[in-house]
Amino acid sequence: xxxxxxxxxxxxxxxxxxxxxxxxxGFDGTSTAAIAERVGVSQPxxxxxxxxxxxxxxxxxERCFDDMEQAMCEAAGGLYGGEAMTAMGGRxxxxxxxxxxxxxxxxxxxxAAVDDPELRSLGNAKWxxxxxxIGELSGESxxxxxxxxxxxxxxxxxxxxxxxxxxxxxxxxxxxxWSQHPYEAPLGNRAADHAPSGQCSAGEE
Numbered sequence: 001x002x003x004x005x006x007x008x009x010x011x012x013x014x015x016x017x018x019x020x021x022x023x024x025x026g027f028d029g030t031s032t033a034a035i036a037e038r039v040g041v042s043q044p045x046x047x048x049x050x051x052x053x054x055x056x057x058x059x060x061x062e063r064c065f066d067d068m069e070q071a072m073c074e075a076a077g078g079l080y081g082g083e084a085m086t087a088m089g090g091r092x093x094x095x096x097x098x099x100x101x102x103x104x105x106x107x108x109x110x111x112a113a114v115d116d117p118e119l120r121s122l123g124n125a126k127w128x129x130x131x132x133x134i135g136e137l138s139g140e141s142x143x144x145x146x147x148x149x150x151x152x153x154x155x156x157x158x159x160x161x162x163x164x165x166x167x168x169x170x171x172x173x174x175x176x177x178w179s180q181h182p183y184e185a186p187l188g189n190r191a192a193d194h195a196p197s198g199q200c201s202a203g204e205e
Contacts, residue, residue, distance in 0.1 A: 011049050014039050016062040018060040023105035027057050027112050038102065058122060061109045065126035071095060071134050084138040085148055092152055096159045103156055 017038040021030045032053050036046045051054040075091035076084040095102055113119040130190070135145045151171075158165045166174050 007049070010039070010041070014041075014046065014049055014056070015059050015063050018056050019105050020066060020101055022060055022108055026108045027053070057112070058119065060105070061119060061122060062100045062126065063104050064109065065123075065130060066113070067102070068092075069126075069130050071129070072133060072137065080137075080139055082138075082140075085140060088134065088137070089148065089152070093155065096155060100159075103159055106156065107160065132199060157197070 002116075013029075014035065015139060018030075018035050021035050024030070025034075032043055032046055035056070036043045039046070046056075050059065071090045071091050075087045077087070078164075079087050102181070109119065109123065113123050131145065131149065134148060135142070138145070138148075155165065163178060165171055
């Protein structure tokens with residue numbers, strides 16, 4: 001353990017490590033030993049930072065939603081309206097294509113929340129904040145915000161099942177064609193990688 005790293009820095013490192021491990025194996029399949037090993041600390045030290053594995057899972061889930069909100073804020077920048085929506089959608093597609101950890105962990109959170117009231121409460125609050133943020137950044141109507149989020153969740157499914165997709169305006173027709181003749185992207189590749197760079201955006205028209 002590096003003596004130069006503060007407890008707050010080690011806590012942040014632990015949350016990041018937990019996100020990666022929970023994303024891969026879920027709550028039940030992840031051991032605190034694996035998280036401690038990834039961080040490079042002992043299990044007793046890990047439990048000094050977080051009193052239980054569940055507390056660490058909740059902290060990781062909160063950070064997952066916070067990361068998503070921050071990504072949307074950074075993408076929108078000084079943009080507004082449809083331009084902000086397109087920029088946020090493009091950023092989300094880049095996240096899906098670039099690193100599967102966020103999608104995997106999202107899916108683990110949703111699955112665990114079904115039987116966990118505290119996690120459901122956390123997700124409720126974080127989703128509400130993300131929803132408000134998207135609306136405030138874009139200034140779009142509630143209907144457009146709902147459409148944006150719905151398309152984003154659809155992209156989660158397409159990416160998880162390795163279904164290639166294209167930019168927003170071509171997506172409905174492409175999915176009709178795919179549903180009639182299901183196919184997969186080449187083995188070893190993810191569907192999100194198959195759309196032209198910057199052209200497949202959640203909420204993009």
